[in-house]
Amino acid sequence: MSALRRVAIGCAVVSLAPFAAACTGGAGASDGAPSISVGEQSFSSALVATRWWSNRMNKMGSVLDPKHPEAGAAGLSVSPTDYCGMLRQTVAAGRSILPGVTANDPALLTSTRAFLAELEAVAPDSVAGSWQVLGRAVITFVESGGDSTAVKTVDAAAVRKAASMVAADAKHSCGVDLS
Numbered sequence: 001m002s003a004l005r006r007v008a009i010g011c012a013v014v015s016l017a018p019f020a021a022a023c024t025g026g027a028g029a030s031d032g033a034p035s036i037s038v039g040e041q042s043f044s045s046a047l048v049a050t051r052w053w054s055n056r057m058n059k060m061g062s063v064l065d066p067k068h069p070e071a072g073a074a075g076l077s078v079s080p081t082d083y084c085g086m087l088r089q090t091v092a093a094g095r096s097i098l099p100g101v102t103a104n105d106p107a108l109l110t111s112t113r114a115f116l117a118e119l120e121a122v123a124p125d126s127v128a129g130s131w132q133v134l135g136r137a138v139i140t141f142v143e144s145g146g147d148s149t150a151v152k153t154v155d156a157a158a159v160r161k162a163a164s165m166v167a168a169d170a171k172h173s174c175g176v177d178l179s
Contacts, residue, residue, distance in 0.1 A: 049111040053089045055082040055122055060089070066106060069113035076121035083122045084174035090115075091176055112142045127169045130162035 049069070054060040056079065058072045065071060076082070116135040123131045137154045144150030167178040 047105055047107040049107040049114070051111075051114070052093045053086045053115065053118070055079070055086060055118060058118065064110050064114045066110045069110045070117035072114055073117035073121040076118060078124055078128075079122045080124055080173065083119070083124060084170075084176065086115075086119055086122065087170050087174050087176045087178070091178075109139075109142050113139060124169070124173070127166055130165040130169075133158050133162035134166060 049064040049066065051058055051060055051062050051064065051072075055076060057075050116131070116138065120128060120131045120135055133155075137151060137159045140154055141148070141151050170176040170178050
């Protein structure tokens, strides 16, 4: 299976590593929708997106703000250590991170946006542009609820090239196999 296909399917459908999201559930809202409180934040979704990765600014397991999922990238800068660590943690997380989540679950979009924003922020210059290309394609796919026709607006050749560059760099620089 190509690296591009793994990236798109992994982020959008959460059926494959290396790109998946972590969520926890809670119960208790009076309107029938489950809710969970973390610190002063209260979420009304049955699934609350949390980080399965960490970097120098954000810890594994921390709750993601669904209104500002990219906020965790603020203050991050290029860091091969964080970059490789995030890739390793993602691969190690495997396929069972979000049992029961579908492509149209808001927690999936939140975690996808957060992960890609933070990964793009710490990615080495040699692959930062490739991650931006992949990130746009994956977010388009996830926003569409997994509708593959939605990605027709994406340059497939550019995405394939970006996926190939990312996979080669991950293997060479981090010892992580994304294929």
